[in-house]
Amino acid sequence: MTATAEPELAEHFEATLRRNDRIEPRDWMPEAYRATLVRQIAQHAHSEVIGMQPEGNWVTRAPSLRRKAVLLAKVQDEAGHGLYLYSACETLGTSRRELTEKLISGRQKYSSIFNYPTLSYADVGTIGWLVDGAAICNQVPLCRTSFGPYGRAMIRICKEESFHQRQGYELLMTMMRGTDEQRAMVQESVDRFWWPALMMFGPPDADSPNTERSMAWGIKRNTNDELRQKFVDMTVPQARALGVTLPDPELRWDEQRQAHHFGQPDWAEFKQVVSGNGPCNAQRVAHRKRAHDEGAWVREAATAFAAKQAAAAEETGDRR
Numbered sequence: 001m002t003a004t005a006e007p008e009l010a011e012h013f014e015a016t017l018r019r020n021d022r023i024e025p026r027d028w029m030p031e032a033y034r035a036t037l038v039r040q041i042a043q044h045a046h047s048e049v050i051g052m053q054p055e056g057n058w059v060t061r062a063p064s065l066r067r068k069a070v071l072l073a074k075v076q077d078e079a080g081h082g083l084y085l086y087s088a089c090e091t092l093g094t095s096r097r098e099l100t101e102k103l104i105s106g107r108q109k110y111s112s113i114f115n116y117p118t119l120s121y122a123d124v125g126t127i128g129w130l131v132d133g134a135a136i137c138n139q140v141p142l143c144r145t146s147f148g149p150y151g152r153a154m155i156r157i158c159k160e161e162s163f164h165q166r167q168g169y170e171l172l173m174t175m176m177r178g179t180d181e182q183r184a185m186v187q188e189s190v191d192r193f194w195w196p197a198l199m200m201f202g203p204p205d206a207d208s209p210n211t212e213r214s215m216a217w218g219i220k221r222n223t224n225d226e227l228r229q230k231f232v233d234m235t236v237p238q239a240r241a242l243g244v245t246l247p248d249p250e251l252r253w254d255e256q257r258q259a260h261h262f263g264q265p266d267w268a269e270f271k272q273v274v275s276g277n278g279p280c281n282a283q284r285v286a287h288r289k290r291a292h293d294e295g296a297w298v299r300e301a302a303t304a305f306a307a308k309q310a311a312a313a314e315e316t317g318d319r320r
């Protein structure tokens with residue numbers, strides 16, 4: 001085999017990006033591209049899995065069998081999203097075990113939103129509406145991301161996220177048609193989640209050093225601020241239809257820009273939460289670690305079973 005020179009490989013990589021074709025795991029890629037993808041996909045996978053906790057908190061206290069079935073299905077979908085994404089990440093030469101260890105030891109992050117507590121059942125609705133809504137804004141452009149396995153995982157995930165958003169909105173709509181107490185519960189929940197939902201798009205563009213390179217590589221297709229704007233424009237009419245107020249005194253329609261003007265989240269709070277000091281960071285990671293430790297025997301049993309199957313298959317093969 002003749003070794004292909006690196007400049008030639010790099011040119012092939014750049015040409016693939018220019019054609020808007022996908023980069024596949026077997027293709028040569030710059031190490032920094034690989035490292036950026038591992039970081040982003042792992043963070044995304046961890047968010048799906050950690051994201052099961054705030055809502056899982058309400059599974060045993062769902063107000064009806066129907067609500068419980070919907071919530072269970074939603075939380076299980078998130079586990080599935082985590083699995084697709086860990087698999088996509090493994091094609092880059094890492095392993096789920098390594099990624100999980102990095103999550104548990106705090107060396108890899110997950111979305112800041114899941115470090116906020118869920119205090120009422122209305123939060124289940126608000127998370128579906130705002131958090132899954134923000135996730136959709138973030139993730140739809142990722143269906144066209146340059147790395148094949150990531151883009152294909154996102155196509156499937158996005159279909160399920162739409163269901164998540166709708167079940168949340170439908171729950172809030174039902175509560176808004178209920179008693180004054182239920183309406184107050186929805187408003188209180190929206191007040192708590194609005195700003196953390198805006199933070200989900202990451203820091204302002206001026207403060208996001210990796211954005212430019214990720215866009216050049218076709219990993220990211222829109223900047224943080226573009227996506228945040230899109231989310232606000234999409235959500236304002238939904239809030240109106242629902243009958244809730246978004247807790248931003250600056251929020252108004254800007255005729256000139258044909259978009260909403262809105263206030264800035266508390267970026268100091270965002271930095272605190274991202275660096276591990278949010279209301280629930282320690283609890284979320286401790287819970288994930290406990291689940292991982294308690295699952296050790298399942299992993300051991302599955303590995304032993306697979307080895308036994310492989311040995312049996314080899315023996316049968318020998319006899320043939």
Ligand SMILES: [Fe+2]
Pocket residue numbers: 048077078081157161
């Ligand atoms: Fe998800």
Ligand SMILES: [Fe+2]
Pocket residue numbers: 078132135160161164
């Ligand atoms: Fe979701």
